[in-house]
Structure formats: structure tokens, C-alpha cells
Amino acid sequence: MASFPTLDGRARKGPHPEPMPAYYTSNILRLFSEDLERRPGARVLDVGPVCGENINFFAKKVKRLYVCDMFLRLDQDRRKGLLPERTWQHLDYLPQSFDGILMWDLADRIEDREAQRLTELCRGLMKPGGKAVVFVLAKETVLQTVNTFVIGDNFQVYLRPQPHLNLPLRSRQNRDVLAMMSPFKPVKSFLYRNGVREFLFQND
Numbered sequence: 001m002a003s004f005p006t007l008d009g010r011a012r013k014g015p016h017p018e019p020m021p022a023y024y025t026s027n028i029l030r031l032f033s034e035d036l037e038r039r040p041g042a043r044v045l046d047v048g049p050v051c052g053e054n055i056n057f058f059a060k061k062v063k064r065l066y067v068c069d070m071f072l073r074l075d076q077d078r079r080k081g082l083l084p085e086r087t088w089q090h091l092d093y094l095p096q097s098f099d100g101i102l103m104w105d106l107a108d109r110i111e112d113r114e115a116q117r118l119t120e121l122c123r124g125l126m127k128p129g130g131k132a133v134v135f136v137l138a139k140e141t142v143l144q145t146v147n148t149f150v151i152g153d154n155f156q157v158y159l160r161p162q163p164h165l166n167l168p169l170r171s172r173q174n175r176d177v178l179a180m181m182s183p184f185k186p187v188k189s190f191l192y193r194n195g196v197r198e199f200l201f202q203n204d
Helices: 027-037 052-059 068-081 082-092 112-125 174-180
Strands: 003-004 011-013 043-046 064-067 098-104 125-139 147-151 156-161 185-191 197-201
Touching: 027 098, 027 125, 027 185, 027 197, 043 052, 052 064, 052 147, 068 082, 082 112, 082 197, 098 112, 112 125, 112 174
Parallel strands: 043 064, 043 098, 098 125
Antiparallel strands: 003 011, 125 197, 147 156, 185 197
């Protein structure tokens, strides 16, 4: 029987990587969602991993949700020995297409240069005043396994392991995130007891 790690270091046994118990309530996702609901015809980009619960969640709040799983694409290209620059061609949407972008913890899985490239692309894709969500995990709580942050009821967030993805882990400090997202204006940030750090940025 497989064993899946939780953020508190304990193992959860089970035959499949099912969602773990809710480990915190996300303030940033609540603010992000409230902002989207004030925007008629809002469009959102989710850079992955693909999650049915999150698709259903945002489908009720926005006109259209686009999902481009950059975690999967980066992993596939890395296994083929391809340069990361090639992967970003998948984010080939028209400029200023989105009111919001969910970047999750992708920055924890890519090099500094690629993180800067991701930021530049997202800024070009976002409408003026649009919001970007960034998650990072504190060094003492990060997991080597790539995970999906699954949105549950009342903005509770669950962790779902994605063992088929193999991306190196790079833990970023607050200053690293702020530097990476410097083209954006910081709106809010929260640090939770379990080590999760959430950031909300605005494209001014």
C-alpha cells in the first residue's frame, strides 16, 4: 500500500494519491475569487496541474477558464532533454486575454531565469488591473513531490500528490518571490502555520 507525505511530515496510507485532509483556509483564493466575481465576463488562466475540482470551482465564477498544464509540459520536455525555453510556447494566448492567472507554486519548480520568463509572459497575457496568485512553501515544509492545491468548500485547500511529475524543487524566500514578480504590484500576502505562503499581485 502506498504512503503519501503530508505537510506535517506524517504519512497517509492509501492505494491512490487522494486529497489529504484540509490543512488550511486560503485567504488569497477568497480575495482572488471575490475580485473575479466583480468583473463581468472574467477569464482566468490556470497553469496547472490539471484539477477537476478547481475547474468546477472557477467555472461557477468566471465566463471562461483556460487550463494550460505547464507542470506537465515542463516535465515532458525535461525528460526529452529539451530546453525550457521551448516549453513557454504553449502560453501562446493573445495579449491581455485574462483577468486572473493562477501560477500556484510553479516558481518553486523552475530556475530563476525561467521564473522571470514566466512572470514576463503572464504580465503580457493579463489585462490591466488583473490579479495573479502565487504560492510557495517554506523550506522546512516543502515536499519533493509535485502537488496540486485542490480547492474545497469555503476555500479550504487540500494537497494532492502528482507522483507522475518529476520537477526539481527550489524553495524561494519572500524576497525572491517579490523580485520575480516585480513587474506586478503586491496586493496581499499570508503566511500560514504549516509554512504555506500565498501572494496576490496586480498588473498595474
